[in-house]
Amino acid sequence: MGKPTGFLEIVRRDRTYAPVTQRVLHYDEFVVPLSPDDLKNQGARCMDCGIPYCHAGCPVNNVIPDWNDLVYRDRWHAACDALHATNNFPEFTGRVCPAPCETSCTLNLSDSPVTIRTIECAIVDRGWAEGWLGPHIPRHRSGTRVAVIGSGPAGMACAQQLARAGHSVVVFEKAPRIGGLLRYGIPDFKLNKALIDRRIAQMRAEGVEFRPNTHVGVNCPVDHIQDRFDALVLAGGAEHPRDLTVPGRDLGGIHFAMDYLRQQNHINAGHPVPSDKRILATGKHTVVIGGGDTGSDCVGTAIRQGAASVTQIEIMPKPPEREKKDVTWPDWPLKLRTSSSQEEGCRRDWSVTTKRFSGTDGKVATLHAVRVDNAMREIPGSEFDMPANLVLLAMGFLHPVQEGLLADLGVAVDERRNVKASMDNYQTSQPHIFAAGDMRRGQSLVVWAIREGRQCARAVDAFLMGRSDLPR
Ligand SMILES: Cc1cc2nc3c(=O)[nH]c(=O)nc-3n(C[C@H](O)[C@H](O)[C@H](O)COP(=O)(O)OP(=O)(O)OC[C@H]3O[C@@H](n4cnc5c(N)ncnc54)[C@H](O)[C@@H]3O)c2cc1C
Numbered sequence: 434m435g436k437p438t439g440f441l442e443i444v445r446r447d448r449t450y451a452p453v454t455q456r457v458l459h460y461d462e463f464v465v466p467l468s469p470d471d472l473k474n475q476g477a478r479c480m481d482c483g484i485p486y487c488h489a490g491c492p493v494n495n496v497i498p499d500w501n502d503l504v505y506r507d508r509w510h511a512a513c514d515a516l517h518a519t520n521n522f523p524e525f526t527g528r529v530c531p532a533p534c535e536t537s538c539t540l541n542l543s544d545s546p547v548t549i550r551t552i553e554c555a556i557v558d559r560g561w562a563e564g565w566l567g568p569h570i571p572r573h574r575s576g577t578r579v580a581v582i583g584s585g586p587a588g589m590a591c592a593q594q595l596a597r598a599g600h601s602v603v604v605f606e607k608a609p610r611i612g613g614l615l616r617y618g619i620p621d622f623k624l625n626k627a628l629i630d631r632r633i634a635q636m637r638a639e640g641v642e643f644r645p646n647t648h649v650g651v652n653c654p655v656d657h658i659q660d661r662f663d664a665l666v667l668a669g670g671a672e673h674p675r676d677l678t679v680p681g682r683d684l685g686g687i688h689f690a691m692d693y694l695r696q697q698n699h700i701n702a703g704h705p706v707p708s709d710k711r712i713l714a715t716g717k718h719t720v721v722i723g724g725g726d727t728g729s730d731c732v733g734t735a736i737r738q739g740a741a742s743v744t745q746i747e748i749m750p751k752p753p754e755r756e757k758k759d760v761t762w763p764d765w766p767l768k769l770r771t772s773s774s775q776e777e778g779c780r781r782d783w784s785v786t787t788k789r790f791s792g793t794d795g796k797v798a799t800l801h802a803v804r805v806d807n808a809m810r811e812i813p814g815s816e817f818d819m820p821a822n823l824v825l826l827a828m829g830f831l832h833p834v835q836e837g838l839l840a841d842l843g844v845a846v847d848e849r850r851n852v853k854a855s856m857d858n859y860q861t862s863q864p865h866i867f868a869a870g871d872m873r874r875g876q877s878l879v880v881w882a883i884r885e886g887r888q889c890a891r892a893v894d895a896f897l898m899g900r901s902d903l904p905r
């Protein structure tokens with residue numbers, strides 16, 4: 434704690450966004466970073482609490498008070514080392530994490546937590562700019578081979594940890610490019626894809642081999658992998674989306690959010706989509722069903738595509754503007770949050786459910802809705818319609834795809850149909866097969882995927898070597 438009175442003297446300041454009118458004209462990131470002086474001051478607000486609730490609130494247990502102090506003291510290189518002790522990819526979490534650490538920060542009791550995520554992001558961005566983040570080449574090779582199936586944040590973190598422990602690691606990915614939902618779900622305006630490419634280059638230098646366009650269980654039989662590797666890590670995400678089975682669902686113009694988002698990310702990367710397959714919001718009344726991150730990303734994308742209007746509906750009631758701190762802190766509270774995409778010009782409505790769709794010439798034109806009470810019972814007489822030429826279903830993901838990989842391997846699944854494996858050893862019903870990230874825990878967050886990837890790597894290392902020095 435560099436400045437004992439920092440939290441009393443300095444007010445919270447955070448990154449700002451470029452004005453809406455400018456940022457909706459492109460797909461680039463639009464966050465305006467803090468200056469080094471501001472970052473130093475914000476680091477000085479940290480009280481180095483005896484019980485650092487931030488540290489417990491962070492799924493990767495980042496040693497937050499340590500690097501806040503190091504930034505205050507202008508010891509950026511040491512801060513970068515401390516940050517990477519617990520997180521392989523802080524530039525991802527520094528951009529897209531909802532920052533449960535800030536929710537649990539003691540200063541959040543007065544609504545002004547330390548700007549932890551901004552400091553995290555500044556440290557790692559500086560680390561790359563200064564050239565402090567080279568590959569960690571292992572000194573010894575173990576002679577064992579591990580296949581990681583899925584290249585999202587869980588697969589990437591697991592592969593990097595295992596390679597650093599000396600194992601030969603091959604990452605299999607069905608998509609043309611590496612990164613999972615970081616690459617194809619989260620829009621470029623939230624996460625620049627060059628950041629993923631930079632980590633891939635680092636991992637390649639550490640010995641990780643990437644095999645894109647390889648769909649295990651489809652164009653690559655599971656036996657082929659089983660025969661050639663000593664251990665397998667299943668990190669294929671939770672890709673089965675929740676559908677809306679109402680009349681009119683089969684009309685044209687109703688799509689799953691990921692089919693829509695993936696296309697725009699492809700196009701931004703210079704990979705055209707055939708015009709007859711293109712899903713575009715341009716000039717259309719666009720309705721996004723589902724109020725979470727995925728829905729927000731659809732909103733921001735539709736606005737950039739020039740939608741005639743964007744409406745986001747949610748079946749749950751509108752959350753309170755403010756949480757009751759004495760009841761919720763340091764846990765994640767239910768409260769109204771407005772994403773940068775929602776700020777860009779979207780109408781939001783809560784306690785609404787979709788009854789049916791109607792349209793002409795096989796294309797959707799109207800969404801017929803009804804209001805529900807807090808127990809989600811329909812309120813008689815509250816039916817209403819809204820124009821909808823494009824409907825995006827962003828109601829979450831149910832579980833991993835069962836066909837192919839999981840069915841062929843025959844690993845047990847839990848009652849939610851996620852791969853069954855405990856957080857102690859990440860081992861599935863077959864001892865040499867492990868699972869991590871959304872494929873094991875269900876739809877979650879990037880930071881949880883990184884945590885599970887890291888912990889799973891340690892479990893695999895211990896399984897192969899009898900012990901492990903990798904951190905948990
Ligand atoms: C649109 C959207 C926005 C999101 N925004 C945020 C956010 O802002 N912040 C946040 O923290 N979280 C966000 N999330 C959640 C977050 O992206 C996920 O929790 C996280 O990516 C899960 O990581 P993962 O590695 O477990 O799986 P994924 O990222 O889903 O990666 C799994 C990979 O496995 C591959 N795969 C699957 N099966 C096979 C197979 N048989 N063979 C080969 N490859 C296979 C898939 O192609 C995919 O690339 C968002 C999710 C979505 C959908």
Ligand code: SF4
Nearest residue numbers: 479480482487538539
């Ligand atoms: S809880 Fe907040 S003030 Fe306390 S150590 Fe963590 S970041 Fe610093």
